[in-house]
Amino acid sequence: MELERGPRPLRLIGKVRHQMKTEKSLRNLQRKACLLRRHIIRMVGVGKTGHIGGSCSCADIVAALYFSVMNVDPARPDDPGRDRFILSKGHAALVLYAALAERGFFPLGELERLKQVGAMLQGHPDRLRTPGVEANTGSLGQGLSLANGMALAAKLDGSNHRIYVILGDGEINEGQVWEAAMFGAFHRLDNVTATLDRNGLQAMGPTKARLGTEPMGDKWRAFGWHVIEIDGHDLAQILDAFAQAKAHPGSPTLILANTVKGKGISFAENNPAFHNGMMTQEQYDLASRELEAALAALNDQT
Secondary structure (H helix, E strand, O other), rough: HHHHOOHHHHHHHHHHHHHHHHHHHHHHHHHHHHHHHHHHHOOOOOOOOOOOHHHHHHHHHHHHHHHHOOOOOOOOOOOOOOOOOOOOHHHHHHHHHHHHHOOOOHHHHHHHHHHOOOOOOOOOOOOOOOOOOOOOOOOOOOOHHHHHHHHHHHHHOOOOEEEEEEEOHHHHHOHHHHHHHHHHHHHHOOEEEEEEEEEEEOEEEEEHOOOOOHHHHHHHHHHHOOEEOOOOOOOHEEEEEEEEHOOOOOOOOOEEEEEEEEEOOOOOOOHHOOOOOOEEEEHHHHHHHHHHHHHOOOOHOO
């Protein structure tokens, strides 16, 4: 019994409790990512086109940002000290809308009005219409430049808030991305963390068949960026990468996230047809069942 009261077992108990808390936090984020995918499917519905593939591929990353990493307050969407998020690949707005609604920036019911006349949620993010949106994006290649401007302004103001941006791997064919990469490194914008959603597909097929951009990590390192490569669907790796980025001084960070386009929906995974695809009733029902089953499995682990 004396051994049980000694310092070593108490430390072990503390470690076990910390591990259990960490596992619970990860499951909560996994559930959030699954909920985001379910919202995406419901927003698109049957017989309408929507950017399912690229929205689902970055759902885990967006869930980590909005429900763990970023300092944001839905009650104060314009708080000067807030962290900023820019979805540079603006066509994946569905995942951003889902996260903002789940986080409480606006009612979940607004998701049902997607792309309706007069609704706040349109095909691409519009900061004048939608609470929580930091920048209008959709014309590809501009998001990193916007992030750099915000980051430089924060440095000049002496503010410690951070700027996060998600890029698509088809998007980096745009020359402006590489100009922004040079600018960020030159000005030592270590308050910028960019995540590259490397799902390997763009609208017309594999990225490697359209314009060769590899070796990706080496290119960003050559531009002066700190590079971390991860599995973009592993929440533990995602959180660790964001923590490393925040602790890294002197240069911006690029998180190279290897993902699956259409993740979580069997018929959409690795299928370029669902870059901006249309679901039949049968496909919609299948996707709904798959996501509900995934949610149920995560709930059983609680």
